[in-house]
Amino acid sequence: MNKTKHDWSKLQGVDKITVGRYFEYDEDAKKLFQKWFSFLQKPNINVLEIGSGSGFFTNILLNLFDNIKLTCLEPDETFVETLKSRFKNRIKIVNEPIETTTLPSDSFDCTISHIVVHNLVDPIIALQQMSRVVKSKGKIITIDPLPASRNYYPTDEITKAFDFLEKAVRYKCMERQKIKGDMQPRNPWNYFYPKFFEDVGLKNITSHGWTSVFTISDVRYDFSEKKKWFKLRYDLAKKEQANVKVLLLRNGEKETEIDDAYTVVFDYYEKLLTITEEDLKQIHEQEIVHRIITIGEKS
Numbered sequence: 001m002n003k004t005k006h007d008w009s010k011l012q013g014v015d016k017i018t019v020g021r022y023f024e025y026d027e028d029a030k031k032l033f034q035k036w037f038s039f040l041q042k043p044n045i046n047v048l049e050i051g052s053g054s055g056f057f058t059n060i061l062l063n064l065f066d067n068i069k070l071t072c073l074e075p076d077e078t079f080v081e082t083l084k085s086r087f088k089n090r091i092k093i094v095n096e097p098i099e100t101t102t103l104p105s106d107s108f109d110c111t112i113s114h115i116v117v118h119n120l121v122d123p124i125i126a127l128q129q130m131s132r133v134v135k136s137k138g139k140i141i142t143i144d145p146l147p148a149s150r151n152y153y154p155t156d157e158i159t160k161a162f163d164f165l166e167k168a169v170r171y172k173c174m175e176r177q178k179i180k181g182d183m184q185p186r187n188p189w190n191y192f193y194p195k196f197f198e199d200v201g202l203k204n205i206t207s208h209g210w211t212s213v214f215t216i217s218d219v220r221y222d223f224s225e226k227k228k229w230f231k232l233r234y235d236l237a238k239k240e241q242a243n244v245k246v247l248l249l250r251n252g253e254k255e256t257e258i259d260d261a262y263t264v265v266f267d268y269y270e271k272l273l274t275i276t277e278e279d280l281k282q283i284h285e286q287e288i289v290h291r292i293i294t295i296g297e298k299s
């Protein structure tokens with residue numbers, strides 16, 4: 001395996017995933033997962049999760065389907081260490097990419113991936129491998145993002161500051177692609193997942209959608225949980241500030257604009273750190289995220 005190629009954690013580290021997915025999938029979503037993936041309720045089901053990262057979806061799987069035997073395939077060694085310490089002997093770990101996995105054919109009842117196929121250079125090769133490692137009548141599940149996900153902030157000034165600093169993420173992806181040399185033309189937002197499933201010969205294909213809408217004033221989550229998240233988010237922004245600044249400067253952005261954007265963002269974050277429960281009811285920052293869940297079966 002070419003170890004230098006699998007370093008997703010440098011683009012999106014453990015704490016970034018934690019902060020980014022903190023309020024994703026409420027109780028309604030989890031009930032739907034139990035319905036859509038009801039085949040995981042049977043005893044002794046062997047499941048392979050592909051691209052487990054820091055274990056965000058691994059944790060959901062283990063909580064919803066406590067009988068499954070779970071193997072996590074994760075090529076990034078930093079994430080492998082996180083998975084080991086987070087889940088101990090509750091999971092097995094295979095440190096490989098899906099495209100070249102050495103896992104034996106016909107060995108799992110189900111494979112599942114959460115926000116992985118969308119990032120791969122060739123989704124078809126990955127799906128062929130998922131299909132190879134599942135048994136006959138085994139299931140393949142992919143969960144991927146759809147476009148038009150969006151964050152809304154309380155004022156235009158705050159929105160502009162966040163949008164400006166978000167450029168750093170795009171620059172980082174562009175620089176990373178240049179280094180890795182995988183600049184082939186592809187647009188994951190055009191991916192039509194059921195068609196990929198058909199192309200690799202899967203049957204009984206179904207698709208479902210889920211939209212997570214989280215508003216800071218949301219009554220589904222209690223105040224202390226939101227405060228915990230404000231602190232994590234603030235700490236992460238502070239930790240990343242110097243690197244983001246270097247990245248933006250390297251890509252031609254003006255220092256004054258960067259500093260001004262950070263002033264606005266930190267004023268807002270600091271206000272949230274000390275806000276009262278009553279005042280928080282008036283803050284409607286909103287995050288909207290779309291997911292498509294595709295399920296297929298091997299003949």
Ligand SMILES: C[S@@+](CC[C@H](N)C(=O)[O-])C[C@H]1O[C@@H](n2cnc3c(N)ncnc32)[C@H](O)[C@@H]1O
Pocket residue numbers: 006007008009012017021050051052053054055056057073074075076079096097098099113114115116119120
């Ligand atoms: C966006 S993260 C998602 C992590 C986790 N599933 C989650 O939802 O938080 C993408 C994950 O896919 C992994 N990944 C990237 N390329 C891969 C490949 N070729 N085979 C398997 N996993 C891969 C990355 O290391 C990373 O853990």
